[in-house]
Amino acid sequence: MVAPVPASVVDRVKAVPGATDVRGVVAADGARLIGGNGKVVTSFGPPQLGENWLGEGDLVTLREGRGPQADDEIVVNAALAKTAGVRVGDRVGVLTLSPKKEFTLVGVFGYSGGRDSVGGVNEVAFTTPVAQRLMLGKPDVFSNVTARATGGTTPEALRDEVARALDGGYEVKTGDQLADDASAGLKEGLSFFNKILLGFAAVALLVGTFLILNTFSIIVAQRTRELALMRAIGASGRQVIGSVVLEAIAVGLVASVLGLAAGIGVGALLAYLFGKLAGGLTLAGLGVPPAAVIGAFAVGLLITVVAALLPAVRAARIPPIAAMQDVATPDRPLTKVTVGGAVVTGIGAVLLFLGLGGHAGDSTLATILGGVLFAFIGVALLTPVISRPVVALLGAIFSWSVPGKLGRLNSGRNPRRTAITAAALMVGIALVTGVTVILDSAKGSISALAEDTIKAELVISGNTSGPRPASFDPAVLEKTAAIPGVQLVDGEYGDMATVGGKRTWVAASSNVAALERIFGAKATAGDISRLAPDQMLLSSDTAKDRNLSVGSTVPVQLSRGDARTYTVSGIYESSQLTNPVMLPVQATVDFANPQPSQGFVQLAPGTPVGAVQPQVERLLADSPEVSVADRAAFIEQQTSQLDTPLRMIQILLALAIVIAVLGIVNTLALSVLERTRELGLLRAIGLRRAQTMRMITVEAVVISVFGALLGVVVGTGLGAAVVRALRDEGITDLVLPWGQMVTFLVLAAIVGVVAAVLPAIRAARINVLGAIAHD
Numbered sequence: 001m002v003a004p005v006p007a008s009v010v011d012r013v014k015a016v017p018g019a020t021d022v023r024g025v026v027a028a029d030g031a032r033l034i035g036g037n038g039k040v041v042t043s044f045g046p047p048q049l050g051e052n053w054l055g056e057g058d059l060v061t062l063r064e065g066r067g068p069q070a071d072d073e074i075v076v077n078a079a080l081a082k083t084a085g086v087r088v089g090d091r092v093g094v095l096t097l098s099p100k101k102e103f104t105l106v107g108v109f110g111y112s113g114g115r116d117s118v119g120g121v122n123e124v125a126f127t128t129p130v131a132q133r134l135m136l137g138k139p140d141v142f143s144n145v146t147a148r149a150t151g152g153t154t155p156e157a158l159r160d161e162v163a164r165a166l167d168g169g170y171e172v173k174t175g176d177q178l179a180d181d182a183s184a185g186l187k188e189g190l191s192f193f194n195k196i197l198l199g200f201a202a203v204a205l206l207v208g209t210f211l212i213l214n215t216f217s218i219i220v221a222q223r224t225r226e227l228a229l230m231r232a233i234g235a236s237g238r239q240v241i242g243s244v245v246l247e248a249i250a251v252g253l254v255a256s257v258l259g260l261a262a263g264i265g266v267g268a269l270l271a272y273l274f275g276k277l278a279g280g281l282t283l284a285g286l287g288v289p290p291a292a293v294i295g296a297f298a299v300g301l302l303i304t305v306v307a308a309l310l311p312a313v314r315a316a317r318i319p320p321i322a323a324m325q326d327v328a329t330p331d332r333p334l335t336k337v338t339v340g341g342a343v344v345t346g347i348g349a350v351l352l353f354l355g356l357g358g359h360a361g362d363s364t365l366a367t368i369l370g371g372v373l374f375a376f377i378g379v380a381l382l383t384p385v386i387s388r389p390v391v392a393l394l395g396a397i398f399s400w401s402v403p404g405k406l407g408r409l410n411s412g413r414n415p416r417r418t419a420i421t422a423a424a425l426m427v428g429i430a431l432v433t434g435v436t437v438i439l440d441s442a443k444g445s446i447s448a449l450a451e452d453t454i455k456a457e458l459v460i461s462g463n464t465s466g467p468r469p470a471s472f473d474p475a476v477l478e479k480t481a482a483i484p485g486v487q488l489v490d491g492e493y494g495d496m497a498t499v500g501g502k503r504t505w506v507a508a509s510s511n512v513a514a515l516e517r518i519f520g521a522k523a524t525a526g527d528i529s530r531l532a533p534d535q536m537l538l539s540s541d542t543a544k545d546r547n548l549s550v551g552s553t554v555p556v557q558l559s560r561g562d563a564r565t566y567t568v569s570g571i572y573e574s575s576q577l578t579n580p581v582m583l584p585v586q587a588t589v590d591f592a593n594p595q596p597s598q599g600f601v602q603l604a605p606g607t608p609v610g611a612v613q614p615q616v617e618r619l620l621a622d623s624p625e626v627s628v629a630d631r632a633a634f635i636e637q638q639t640s641q642l643d644t645p646l647r648m649i650q651i652l653l654a655l656a657i658v659i660a661v662l663g664i665v666n667t668l669a670l671s672v673l674e675r676t677r678e679l680g681l682l683r684a685i686g687l688r689r690a691q692t693m694r695m696i697t698v699e700a701v702v703i704s705v706f707g708a709l710l711g712v713v714v715g716t717g718l719g720a721a722v723v724r725a726l727r728d729e730g731i732t733d734l735v736l737p738w739g740q741m742v743t744f745l746v747l748a749a750i751v752g753v754v755a756a757v758l759p760a761i762r763a764a765r766i767n768v769l770g771a772i773a774h775d
Contacts, residue, residue: 004141005170013145016165018153024142026052026131030593031124032625033076034093034100035084040625042463046120050096052131058112064088065107068127075107075125079117093622094124096134097593099473100622137560137594200652203427205303206376207656210424211663212307214417216248218670220311227315237316244315248308249301256300263296264288337416341381348374352718356725372718376427379714383419383426391418391706398698403691406682407698410671411706421667422707425660428653429711429744430718436737437719438726439646443639444735446576450635453577455518456490457609458616459634460599462626469494470625471595476616477510480599483615485607490514491596493588498557499581500546506556507579508588510596512537518600521578526550526570535569537582543571556583561590576730601628660707661751668700668759683768693760700759701752708748712741 010024031050032040041048053067053075054060065088068074074094076086086092086105093100109125110116117123125131132139149158155174163172173181220227227240268286351371354360360367395408411418460480462470474491481489491510496503512531515521521528524540531537536556538548548554550568557563564587572578588594603612609630616628629637683692716736723734 004136004138004143005145007140007142009166009170010142010145012165013147013162016147016158016161018150018158018161019147020150021146021148023054023146024052024128025054025144025146026050026128026135027143028135030096031122031135032095033080033084033086033122033124034095034624036086036090038624040095041080041084041122043120043122046117046122048122049124050094050131050135051123051125052128053125056109060109060111062107062109065105067107068125069106071127071130072103073106073127074103075109076105077117077121077123078108078110079120080122080124081105081108082116083122093624094134095623095625097137097595098134099475099595100624101134197652200655203431203653204656204659205299206373207424207427207659207663209303209307210380210420210427211659211666212248212251212304213310214420214424214663214667215670216244216308216311217314217417217420218667220244220315223315228320232320240316241312244308244312245305248304248312251308252301252304253297255304256297259300260293260296263292337381338385341378341383341385343378344374344381345378348372348376348378352721356721358725375714375718376423376430379426379710380419380423383423383710384415386710387415387418387422387706390709391702394702394705394709395698398702401691401694402687403694404698407695408702410695411699411702417667417671418703418706421663421703422710424663425657425704425707425748426711426714428656428660429708429748430715431656432650432653433712433715433737433741433744434719434722435646435649436740437716437735438722438731439642440735440737441719441723441733442726442731443642444733445731446639447635448733449576449730450638451631453520453575454600454631454635455520455602456488456600457603457607457631458601458613458628459631460596460601460616460620460626460628461634461637462597462623469593469597470623471593471597472599472620472623472626474510474596476619476623477596477599479619480601480616483612485604485612486601487604487607488514488517488602490518490600491585492598492600493585493591493594493596494579495559495588495591495593497559497581498563500548500554500556502546504542504581505579506558506581506583508583508585508591510585512582512584514600514602515572515578515582518602519575519577521572521575524571524573526568528570528572531569531582531584533584533586534564534566535584536566537570537572538568539574539578539580540571541574542580543568556587558587558590559592599628661704661755664700664704664752664755665758667703668696668756669762671699672696672759672763680766680768683766689764692764692766693756696760696763697753697756700756701749704748704752704755705745708744712744716741 005024007024010022013019014022027049029047029049031048032042033048035041055067056062062075063078065075074092076084081087084092088105088108090105091102092105093102103126111118126134129139132141136143147158147162149155155176159172159174159177163170166172230240230243231237264286271286348371351367351374353371355364355368355371358364391411392408395404395411398404399408460472460476462472477489477491480486489511493508493510495506497506498504499506509515509531513529515528515537516523525543526537528537536554538546543549548568550571552568553565554568555563555565566583574580601612601616603609613628613630620626620628687695720734723731
């Protein structure tokens, strides 16, 4: 948190030649308005600013009412008024650094251009003294000071003059510099998001590579006689390769153009939606960076050509004699591909061992990603040798009828083709399964640790909707302690601070005895049962890392106030539920939020939870962000936060699974075309249309279930390896999501049925006589 600027700085800036319209500004995130429905208006992204009202100007205009004049008056922007369902004249509650306070809404303001807000920000404006006290925690301070340059003075000249007047004690920037810094910060924040999206795009490209490889393999197999004729009339192997590669380049160019156009369209749509959600934010024109265009064509062409290269080489090896006879591509031995798959899988295993074991240094992430990539490619190469027995076993389920037997035989007749098609689906399913194993194991480990450690029957906590966690009035703790049957109450505070020159999370407890009695902490040195105002406690890991012991003195700079020196009075054993640094409760006055964010209530033996919980809920009536729950419900609430990233990952990986499904459709369609004569003969000897469709459907279901089964097995293995590597980080329990695994297999069967619809209809509509005469 940036230190506030004293009010005296405003007067010093006013005295600078060339400075006009000098204003002290209070603007801090964390002002949450309670709407007309009694619930706190939340924000997922844009800040919720608490400000001082500076009047109307070129940008800000009042739409209703007037500005605040009394300490119990506020104005809000139009976007917040609409969301909260409040009107001028209403009495509303506002949560800030202090407990809930009531205000009269005396005005609603908007921005030039008819905008209700800027960037979707919710704003509550108080009088200046109230804003200073509620948002900055002390009077006569501001977040920043703004000034305009008079005519004849450039912004740069005014900046330099102000910096000299303030003796370099403050950072001074022009408006353009501030805008550039904000833009750079936004780009830096989005860069992480971009990397995540690029990672999922890479997965989609990997799956697409399997699809292209399979397509060109089938096309080359179907054109064996044509390519052999080319060889017979003098075409060299290099020319045959060139013809296939040129075909791949043409396909890649068309795909790149379509992909780039689709990407630009999706980007424009998302930008439009973002502008609407951000309160009518005016966005710059659509920008298509050259890197995006170059990258689209480079990746599209590279992936297509690389995927087509192997089939092209295979085509060049077709002997000219094949033109003289009706031959099929021979089923080559799987020895080489199996050995190659084993080697590549081994390389992936080694890379994963180095990365997950912490032996890769600064290249840990790259090593792990490389290991996953090699593992996927290796398993894909091993899939042909695996497919025969597994496909035969899966197909046996449908072998009770002739179409089922034929579908089983068709799905296993070309192991390479089946393997590539299944491998495309395997990648997406494996990643989803692996992530699910990791997150479910984390949830299970956290739940088990909390159940064993937390000795409190009730927990007070809230849902965070901004940079500051939900908090409540410390008086609630005292009143809760007075409830009959309550044995011990502890309030937990937290903040980021500079401890001994390093940024560290620090905590404070209203009852230090809870460290032992509620959280089961054990002292390794000194006394951890009490804490004087000038003392601090450390976890054993923190003490070891910083070479501190009982009696050591440590300077601490909190979010507010001056730095203070504390003496280490005790050290407790580190665990996943203990904080690295514990300060006395008196230090919370200088925390960014001086209110507790959690409370733990231990009941006397024999006291029913149902008798105490309603009483605590009544005490929290003025803290709508906060609620009280029993221990099991609290643990469930905390672990459920892992469900959100899991859902996001599943949604993003759905694209790769959709591509894999298209691969199954494409493979079946080409396979039907390749087997036109065979299908005609089957129809001629009595196979009905419905039986033909069932045969194609069985083939699709067997391939898709095989791919999903492979993905579940590989994903479980990768997830288990990660969980094992994270044992020292607290993930100690391996939890396998059996329910989701079965769901994946069932969905794969459904996907197979859907994927078979069009190819099956095409096969059923084949003209029998024309198919028999097909060459």
